[in-house]
Amino acid sequence: MLKSSVVMLVAASIFLSSGLAPVRAQQNANYxxxxxxxxxxxxxxxxxxxxxxxxxxxxxxxxxxxxxxxxxxxxxxxxxxxxxxxxxxxxxxxxxxxxxxxxxxxxxxxxxxxxxxxxxxxxxxxxxxxxxxxxxx
The missing domain is CATH 3.30.479.30 (Band 7 domain)
Structure with a gap:
């Protein structure tokens, strides 16, 4: 149970962080x-x-x-x-x-x-x- 909770927490953090990265890149780009x-x-x-x-x-x-x-x-x-x-x-x-x-x-x-x-x-x-x-x- 604890193992699956940790895996889900890690997966959620990876998903959220990868979703924010393109937004930050677009905000900083001034091409x-x-x-x-x-x-x-x-x-x-x-x-x-x-x-x-x-x-x-x-x-x-x-x-x-x-x-x-x-x-x-x-x-x-x-x-x-x-x-x-x-x-x-x-x-x-x-x-x-x-x-x-x-x-x-x-x-x-x-x-x-x-x-x-x-x-x-x-x-x-x-x-x-x-x-x-x-x-x-």
């Missing part, structure tokens, strides 16, 4: 979103050197804090150029696969964070989200 406009449209390497494909991507950047939104807007040319450069050097297999798309997203995120750290001293970009992703080639 902003910034779209790279217009869409990124660029060529990528085709299956052979004679053929190029193109990709059109709508990219939204999650900014770490609303107060850093103006900093990110100021560096928009660097952010756009970085995205175009990364997509432009991808092989067709990577552009066309879901796994490759995720690898591109992670590479873009890390590169943007590195550039922003060099320019501002902070990462500024928390995440990269592709909201539209079209390719041909």
């Amino acid at each position: 902003a979103y910034l779209g790279l406009e217009p869409d990124i449209v660029t060529n990528y390497l085709g299956h052979n050197a004679r053929k190029l494909g193109y990709v059109s991507v709508t990219i939204e950047l999650m900014i770490s804090d609303v107060e850093q939104l103006e900093i990110a807007e100021h560096h928009m040319p660097l952010l756009r150029a970085t995205a175009i450069e990364i997509f432009g050097r991808q092989p067709a297999e990577k552009v066309k696969s879901l796994k490759g798309r995720e690898e591109i997203r992670i590479t873009l995120l890390r590169t943007l964070q590195q550039h922003m750290k060099e320019e501002t001293g902070g990462e500024v970009v928390k995440n990269v989200i592709f909201t539209k992703y079209l390719y041909q080639g």
Whole structure:
């Protein structure tokens, strides 16, 4: 009897604490979103050197804090150029696969964070989200 009461008490405390954690995270989060406009449209390497494909991507950047939104807007040319450069050097297999798309997203995120750290001293970009992703080639 005592054993089952202790188990229920522990289970209830875990349930309640896990339910409160997301609420605290949402209250402390002060993210902003910034779209790279217009869409990124660029060529990528085709299956052979004679053929190029193109990709059109709508990219939204999650900014770490609303107060850093103006900093990110100021560096928009660097952010756009970085995205175009990364997509432009991808092989067709990577552009066309879901796994490759995720690898591109992670590479873009890390590169943007590195550039922003060099320019501002902070990462500024928390995440990269592709909201539209079209390719041909």
